[in-house]
Amino acid sequence: MTVQVVLAIAVFVVAYVFIATEKLPRVLVALGGAALMVLIGATDDAAVFFSQETGIDWNVVFLLLGMMIIVGILRQTGLFEYLAIWAAKIAKGRPFRIMVMLIVITAVLSAFLDNVTTILLIAPVSLLVAQRLGKSPVPYLLAEVFASNIGGTATLIGDPPNLIIASRGDLGFNDFIVELAPIIVVLVAVLVGLCRILFRSTFAYDADRAERVMALDEREAIRDPKLLVKSLVVVGLVLVGFVTSTFTGLEPAIVALLGAGLLVLLARLEPKRVFGDVEWETLLFFAGLFVMVGSLVNIGVIEAIGQAAKGAVGDHYFAASGILLFGSAVFSGIVDNIPFVATMAPLTADIVQSGGAAAHPLWWALALGADLGGNLTAVGASANVVMTGIAKRNGHAVSFWQFTKYGLVVTAVTVGLCFPYIWLRYFL
Incomplete structure (x- = not known):
């Protein structure tokens, strides 16, 4: 192991400790760690940009x-x-019913949208519902981000790692639906039960608040009907763009930017009102995190781990599926599942190619482990980082350990249930 590799691992570990303990602002830690990776030569401008x-x-x-x-x-x-009042009235002001509604809606949307997009759309509703009910929005936001990572696992376009797996494994949209959707439906139901236990203290019913909510007229909440119509048309076009991106060849990012540009032109609002809600700290944190993890990929640390696992597999594909499932969950929770899957997919492809049909379940083990493992920590998936950024911006900061306390339980249960599913479906 070279000095450069040791230094790179040390930078990553120290940065991760600072992010976890929140001794310093996470954006400063991520950007500082990225700068150190460049200084020690673990990456360079070409690799970064x-x-x-x-x-x-x-x-x-x-x-x-x-x-x-x-x-x-x-x-x-x-x-x-409008949506907050409508949801609260449909659930008759019952906090748990509202959470169940939000979990199901988030999981379904995440199957057909990127889970980050789903969180950006649903989080503002949760904040307002919680405010109306006099509750902390944190349990609702946590439940939604867990649901987004679980629901996004069901389809090719639901979670970014699935796009990488589909490309490497020559897998189609229907493959993901057929192989993963059955267990994801079960896991969403399990999540509802877990949330009932994990957040039980937040479900106290307040009859007075519920009565005041039921008396509200949601139609009075609409402040600009013309802008609403324009916005909904653009959002509809963006959603169509996301769903058809595999056919049009347009990346979701391009679709989102085109939609944003069109809506800015149609809205004709002041720049401060247009860009005031952009989470600039979150975007910079992502950039720094990508550089740090990419540096470990660049100098071969993550590949070395994968190669060691590949050598230990042999032709024991059931054991390999279990190792890949649980290993992916752990590593994806630590280093973000997108760069992890980008590294593991070529190695998995080699094993599947040499093992044939018997080794094919490895793809589903990788997808389930990486996607569901994203719930483990606050930096395990992109949606988590976005959610914590929104919460902090609205005065409800979610600490790394607060997220992990709940995420660890959800990840352990959901990933644990996937193991017998893989055994029963592919190896029994």
């Missing part, structure tokens, strides 16, 4: 930017207040 494997994932950054602009303009219309 132009490499898909080891650099900043611009698709994620610009997808976030575009959707943040769209959501910021939507906020001006009063739509989120």
Whole structure:
């Protein structure tokens, strides 16, 4: 092991400790760690700015930017207040019923949208619902981000790692639906039960608040009907663009930026109102995190781990599926699942190619482990980082350990249930 490799691992570990303990602002830690990676030669400008494997994932950054602009303009219309009142009235002011509604809606949307986009759309509604009920929005936001990572696992376009797996494994949209959707339906139901236990203290029913909510008229919340119509048309076009991206060849980031640009032109709002809701700290944190993880990829640390696992597999594909499932969950929770899957997919492809049909379940083990493992920590998946950024911006900061306390339980249960599913479906 060279001095450079040791230094790179040390930088990553120290940065991760600072992020976890929150002794310093996480954006400063991520950018500082990225700068140190450059200084020790673990990466360079070409790898940072132009490499898909080891650099900043611009698709994620610009997808976030575009959707943040769209959501910021939507906020001006009063739509989120309307949905918050409507949801609370449908659930008759019962906090747990509202959470179940939000979990199911988030999981379904995440199957057909990127989970980051889903969180950007649903989080403002949760904040307002919680405010109306006099509750902390944190349990609702956590439940939604867990649901987004679980629901996004069901389809090719639901979670970014699935796109990488589909490309490497020559897998189609229907393959993911057939192989993964059955267990995901079960896991969403399990999540509802877990949330009932994990957040039980937040479900106390307040009859007075519920009565005041039921007396509200959601139609009065709409402040700008014309802008609402324009915004909904653009959002509809963006959603169509996302769903058809595999056919049109347009990356989701391009679709989001085109939609944002069109809505900015149609809205004709002041720049401060258009860009005021953009989470700039979150975007910079992502950039720094991508550089740090990409540096470990660039100098071969993550590949070495994967190669060691590949050598230990042999032709024991059931054991390999279990190792890949649980290993992917752990590593994806630590280093973000996108760069992890980008590294593991070529190695998995080699094993599957040599093992044939018997080794094919490894793809589903990788997808389930990486996607569900994203729930483990606050930096395990892009949606988590976005959610914590939104919460902090609205005065409800979610600490790394607060997220992990709940995420660890959800990840352990959901990933644990996937193991017998893989055994029963592919190896029994």
